[in-house]
Amino acid sequence: MTDPHPDERALVRQAKADAEAFGVLYDRYLEKIYTYIFYRVRNQQDAEDLTAKVFHKALDHIQSYEDRGYPFSAWLYRIAHNMVANYHRDSKRKNERTLPLTDWVTTFLPSRKKGPHQSLVDDLERQALLDAIQRLPPDRQQLILLKFIDELTNAEIGDIMGRTEGAIKSLLHRTLIALGEDLELQGYGKPKKRSKK
DSSP states (O other): OOOSSTTHHHHHHHHTTOHHHHHHHHHHHHHHHHHHHHHHHOOHHHHHHHHHHHHHHHHHTGGGOOOOSSOHHHHHHHHHHHHHHHHHHHHTOTTSOOOOHHHHHHHHSOOOOOOHHHHHHHHHHHHHHHHHHHTSOHHHHHHHIIIIISOOOHHHHHHHHTOOHHHHHHHHHHHHHHHHHHHHHTTOSOOOOOOOO
16 A cells, blocks of 8 residues: 555654654644544534544554554544544434535535536435435445545545455445435436437
8 A cells, every 4th residue: 555645654653752743643634534523423613622632542642553554544533433433422312314414515515617507406416415325324424424525545444444445345335336226216317318219
C-alpha cells in the first residue's frame, strides 16, 4: 500500500516524543475526523466535543500506536467510530438514523448550473438516493460514508470497521446492488429501451 503522506511515519515517530509533531497530524486530519463524526451524530456541538475527545485519546495513546501498514488516519477513524458508538449507546439513540446525508448534499455538493427543470429532476433523484441510503442498516451507511464521502480505500475501511479488505469489497458490492434495487422500486431504475416499430 502506498503511503499518501510519505512523511507521516516520521511524524508519528516524532509525535511519540514531541506534542508539536502531533499537532501536524491533528491539523492534517481534524476536518476529516470532524466530518465523519458530524454525519454520525447530527449535532455540531456534540461533533466538536467528540472530535476533541478523539484527538485527546489519540495523543494519550500515541505511545501504543503500531504501524500496521495503514495510514495513521485509519487509527483515528477507529477511535472516532468507537466514540460515536459510545455516544449513541450512552444517549440511547439506537433507533435513530445516524447518517444525515441530506445535510451533506444540501451543504457540500456543488450546485450544477442547469435549467429549472433539470435542477428539479436532479433534486428528486438526489433525494431518492438519500432516502434509499437512509433505509440501509447503520453499518452499510457507514460504509457508504467512508467510501464515497471520505474516499477511503477498501483496505482502510476494513481496518476501521474490523473486516478484511475482501469482506468490505463484497459488502460494498451487495450494498450498491441493494441501493439500485431500492431505487428501481421507487421508479428511478435504468430507462427502458423503446421498442422500434
